[in-house]
Amino acid sequence: MEGRAESGTDDEKNVARPLTSDNIRSFVDSVDAFLFDCDGVIWKGNKLIDRVTETLNVLRSMGKNIIFVTNNSTKSRKQYAKKFLRLGLSVSEEEIFCSSFAAAMFLKVNEFPPDKKVYVVGEEGILEELEIAGFKGIGGPEDGKKLVDLKPNCYFEHDKNVGAVVVGFDHYINFYKLQYANLCIRENPGCLFIATNRDAVGHMTDLQEWPGSGTMVAAVCGSTQKEPIVVGKPSTFMMDFLLKRFPFDTSKMCMVGDRLDTDILFGKNAGCRTLLVLSGVTSLSTLEDPSNEIHPEYYSGKLSDVLDLLEE
Amino acid sequence: MEGRAESGTDDEKNVARPLTSDNIRSFVDSVDAFLFDCDGVIWKGNKLIDRVTETLNVLRSMGKNIIFVTNNSTKSRKQYAKKFLRLGLSVSEEEIFCSSFAAAMFLKVNEFPPDKKVYVVGEEGILEELEIAGFKGIGGPEDGKKLVDLKPNCYFEHDKNVGAVVVGFDHYINFYKLQYANLCIRENPGCLFIATNRDAVGHMTDLQEWPGSGTMVAAVCGSTQKEPIVVGKPSTFMMDFLLKRFPFDTSKMCMVGDRLDTDILFGKNAGCRTLLVLSGVTSLSTLEDPSNEIHPEYYSGKLSDVLDLLEE
Numbered sequence: 001m002e003g004r005a006e007s008g009t010d011d012e013k014n015v016a017r018p019l020t021s022d023n024i025r026s027f028v029d030s031v032d033a034f035l036f037d038c039d040g041v042i043w044k045g046n047k048l049i050d051r052v053t054e055t056l057n058v059l060r061s062m063g064k065n066i067i068f069v070t071n072n073s074t075k076s077r078k079q080y081a082k083k084f085l086r087l088g089l090s091v092s093e094e095e096i097f098c099s100s101f102a103a104a105m106f107l108k109v110n111e112f113p114p115d116k117k118v119y120v121v122g123e124e125g126i127l128e129e130l131e132i133a134g135f136k137g138i139g140g141p142e143d144g145k146k147l148v149d150l151k152p153n154c155y156f157e158h159d160k161n162v163g164a165v166v167v168g169f170d171h172y173i174n175f176y177k178l179q180y181a182n183l184c185i186r187e188n189p190g191c192l193f194i195a196t197n198r199d200a201v202g203h204m205t206d207l208q209e210w211p212g213s214g215t216m217v218a219a220v221c222g223s224t225q226k227e228p229i230v231v232g233k234p235s236t237f238m239m240d241f242l243l244k245r246f247p248f249d250t251s252k253m254c255m256v257g258d259r260l261d262t263d264i265l266f267g268k269n270a271g272c273r274t275l276l277v278l279s280g281v282t283s284l285s286t287l288e289d290p291s292n293e294i295h296p297e298y299y300s301g302k303l304s305d306v307l308d309l310l311e312e
Numbered sequence: 313m314e315g316r317a318e319s320g321t322d323d324e325k326n327v328a329r330p331l332t333s334d335n336i337r338s339f340v341d342s343v344d345a346f347l348f349d350c351d352g353v354i355w356k357g358n359k360l361i362d363r364v365t366e367t368l369n370v371l372r373s374m375g376k377n378i379i380f381v382t383n384n385s386t387k388s389r390k391q392y393a394k395k396f397l398r399l400g401l402s403v404s405e406e407e408i409f410c411s412s413f414a415a416a417m418f419l420k421v422n423e424f425p426p427d428k429k430v431y432v433v434g435e436e437g438i439l440e441e442l443e444i445a446g447f448k449g450i451g452g453p454e455d456g457k458k459l460v461d462l463k464p465n466c467y468f469e470h471d472k473n474v475g476a477v478v479v480g481f482d483h484y485i486n487f488y489k490l491q492y493a494n495l496c497i498r499e500n501p502g503c504l505f506i507a508t509n510r511d512a513v514g515h516m517t518d519l520q521e522w523p524g525s526g527t528m529v530a531a532v533c534g535s536t537q538k539e540p541i542v543v544g545k546p547s548t549f550m551m552d553f554l555l556k557r558f559p560f561d562t563s564k565m566c567m568v569g570d571r572l573d574t575d576i577l578f579g580k581n582a583g584c585r586t587l588l589v590l591s592g593v594t595s596l597s598t599l600e601d602p603s604n605e606i607h608p609e610y611y612s613g614k615l616s617d618v619l620d621l622l623e624e
Contacts, residue, residue, distance in 0.1 A: 045462070045464055046464045148483055150516045150517055150522070151517070152357055152358045152359060152517060153517070153518070153519065154517050154519070155517075155519045155520060156520060156522070170487075171460055171462060172486075172487065173485070173486065173487055173490070173531075174485065174486055175483045175484065175485055175522075175523070178485070178523045178527055179522055179523055182522075182523050182527075198534075200534060200535055200536070200537050201494070204462045205462055205463070205465070205466050206464060206465065207465065207466070207467045208467060208468060210462070210468070210487075210491055210494075211487070211490045211491055211531075211535035212535065214534040214535065215490055215494075215531050215532075215534040215535040216531070216534075218530040218531055218534025219485075219523075219527050219530055219531035219534065220527075221530055222510075222512060222523070222526040222527040222528075222529065222530025222531065223512055223523035223524065223526065223527040223530075224512070225512050
């Protein structure tokens, strides 16, 4: 018999178990909802990972709820739904929880005054979610081509009415945006500093890892010497919204991800089951390294192993 | 009588004293060499701070040695000597210790193989000092206009022969350079990660503070999750070179700077006297804040106070 109750002593719990044909059935049976990270689990860049569609179809046919929880802030929920469709997967906006959405929801929940502005170091998704939530975002892609000439008497103006800076992944990061964010956070009284997430690297393309949002966030921390409020994984902020729509017992949810310090930690923080897949940024040697302190319940090579093991 | 020996108990030492007409003479008399930070002490951007020239002239006329120790890596020693001249100060290259020079010297001292390359996230000064020291620097300003298009199948190539990445202040910071540095540090075996310095902000122009080298360094830490070797202040690495040319007793040297966590800490780490001037990034309230743990021996508003107090 497999399952949470008999997963052993604390010591034994610190060893992730591989998914096998012996434990797959009881594992899947004990889960009502699967929460999937996207980059490194469902796709890499714009390429679906091997046999993801079939696996999701089988899980849905078994009555499992499928939810996507991604730290990628470059797209809004609406843009994600379009990407899923383009890749041949039918997913509704309501099933997608992305960190751009989380940033906008954080402001909403905390009653951010709609007459204040939000400066964005990040891409289109954050601006779109801010707009949907009724906030005025500035910066973002538009500031990606702005240069700074450090001439004598040069004075960098910033909007004193910016009440929050949201930092996410931004492949048009530049000195202009860094100074803008720096001045807002340092000089505008009470200005919030919100990070969508702090992933060190990510599979922005299928072939390679690239500096992730953690890079841009660290840069802003470097100049402001302040720490941000993180709304993406491993923070469980998104879980509140998720549970409003999918009111399951968290112990019957399983977070499936490729990162230990975001996905697996998020799952554990939220009291969910956890499955690490090795199709993204984490290798088996990283998982098993004695310095690693984050242990998923299960691990497997890739998501479609679930399908293969169920079929065995 | 003023002086180090009678500066009191440990508790009393933790309170910086203002320079006054009562203590100025004995303080100046007890110092053989003054080490000056530049930005915020001598100049802001391209503007000399009030009466700096007269103050340095008087100190020189009293037989004091004058040395400049700056974390700014945008210029080489040669370029600094030219800047001093342009501002009407005659300073020899040998009297200037800048963090671009320190980065090149670090590689020299550690017998970095000259057939390996050095990738630079930074400006001209680092490349020039590397060249003078016989090393092949790549990157720097030249990569400032390179864009990354995160298309499917896009593969970012980096030179496997890069054996060190040097990160300093770079107002052309971009995603291309961040990925280049990231790949070298993560994928080239044994690749060194050297930071010229970690100043959070700096007076790159006279009117304002801007994100400093600490911003670019933090960004690279963010993606690589590695910590750099810091060669600028507060590391005392530059002191070894300084003492070769100016073999004074460090207790007869006084570090004069505007930053607590670089200048004053450097002075204290090296066993020097310390004087904080409030003409740069540190305010009196920051100095006196209970959370501040770095206490200079003396403080004063600006460098020329020394002159005014001597003349009283």
